Amino acid sequence: MTNTETMKNPKLIPINGKVHKKVDSDLLGKAVAALVTHHQKKVDESEKLSLMGNDTIVQVQIGLELAPVRPSPKPIRVMIPHPIFQVGQENSDDDSLEEPEICLIVKEESKLWVQDMIRTHSEHMKHVKKVLGLESLRKKHAQFSQRRELLSKYNVFMADDRILPMLTKALGKEFFKAKKLPIPVRLTRKEALPFAIRNALNATYMSLSEGTCITVKAGSTAMSSSKLVQNIEAITENAVANLPRKWANIRSISIKTPNSVALPVY
Structure with missing residues (x-):
C-alpha cells in the first residue's frame, strides 16, 4: 500500500514498512451505535428532563500492560478531527454541542493585557469568560467551598503553561476528580x-495516571455517530503515540459513557 493510501485511511498504521489495522472500523461503528442507542433508551425511560439537555460524554478507555513510570497530571493534547465543543465554523452544524465557557488562569502581571486581548479579539476569544490571576486564585478561592463554586461555573479551564506546576495545590483535588485540570497554553x-x-x-x-487505565473524552452523544467514530480512531492513534512503549503497552481499548458498561473495540 502506498503512503498516499495510508494518509487517506487514518486507521491504517505503518509499522516496520507494513500497514496494520489496529482498530476495526466496522466493529467500532457498531459499538458507537450500540452506545448511543443504550444512552437514548435510558433517557427515554427516565422521567427527569434536564435543563442542560440529556446528552452525555463518550469516552475512550485505554488499558495498559504497565503503568507509566513517570505519571503526570499535566494534560497532554490529543488531536481530533471534530471539536467536542461548539467553537464556530469548525462545527457550525453541531448546534446541540455545549459551548465552552473558559476560565483562563494567568500570572497576575498578565491579567490586564489578556483582558485587553479579549476586548480587541472578541470574535476569537469570546469563549474566555474569566481571567483569573494566580494570586487572586490563592486568596479568593482558598476555601474548599470557593474552589467548588469556581469548578461549577466553567466547563473549561486553561492556564499559562509557566504556572501550571503551581496550580496543583491552589486548585485542590476536586479539579483532579472532575477531570478539569487546566489545559496549558x-x-x-x-x-x-x-x-x-x-x-x-x-x-x-x-x-498519564499512576494506574493502568487512561480515559480520553472523544465527544458526546450530541455528535453524529460518524464523527464520534472518526474522533475515536484519531484518539487511538494520537493518544497511543504519546504513551510509553506505544502499541506494545496497550492491553485493551474500550468506549463508554459515564453510566454505561465499557464496550471493547481492541
Missing part, C-alpha cells in the same frame, strides 16, 4: 494567544 507571544485558545479547543486531552 503559551502566553509568551501575545499576538498568538487567540490562536492558542482556538487550537486548545480543537483537541481533547489525556493525563
Whole structure:
C-alpha cells in the first residue's frame, strides 16, 4: 500500500514498512451505535428532563500492560478531527454541542493585557469568560467551598503553561476528580494567544495516571455517530503515540459513557 493510501485511511498504521489495522472500523461503528442507542433508551425511560439537555460524554478507555513510570497530571493534547465543543465554523452544524465557557488562569502581571486581548479579539476569544490571576486564585478561592463554586461555573479551564506546576495545590483535588485540570497554553507571544485558545479547543486531552487505565473524552452523544467514530480512531492513534512503549503497552481499548458498561473495540 502506498503512503498516499495510508494518509487517506487514518486507521491504517505503518509499522516496520507494513500497514496494520489496529482498530476495526466496522466493529467500532457498531459499538458507537450500540452506545448511543443504550444512552437514548435510558433517557427515554427516565422521567427527569434536564435543563442542560440529556446528552452525555463518550469516552475512550485505554488499558495498559504497565503503568507509566513517570505519571503526570499535566494534560497532554490529543488531536481530533471534530471539536467536542461548539467553537464556530469548525462545527457550525453541531448546534446541540455545549459551548465552552473558559476560565483562563494567568500570572497576575498578565491579567490586564489578556483582558485587553479579549476586548480587541472578541470574535476569537469570546469563549474566555474569566481571567483569573494566580494570586487572586490563592486568596479568593482558598476555601474548599470557593474552589467548588469556581469548578461549577466553567466547563473549561486553561492556564499559562509557566504556572501550571503551581496550580496543583491552589486548585485542590476536586479539579483532579472532575477531570478539569487546566489545559496549558503559551502566553509568551501575545499576538498568538487567540490562536492558542482556538487550537486548545480543537483537541481533547489525556493525563498519564499512576494506574493502568487512561480515559480520553472523544465527544458526546450530541455528535453524529460518524464523527464520534472518526474522533475515536484519531484518539487511538494520537493518544497511543504519546504513551510509553506505544502499541506494545496497550492491553485493551474500550468506549463508554459515564453510566454505561465499557464496550471493547481492541
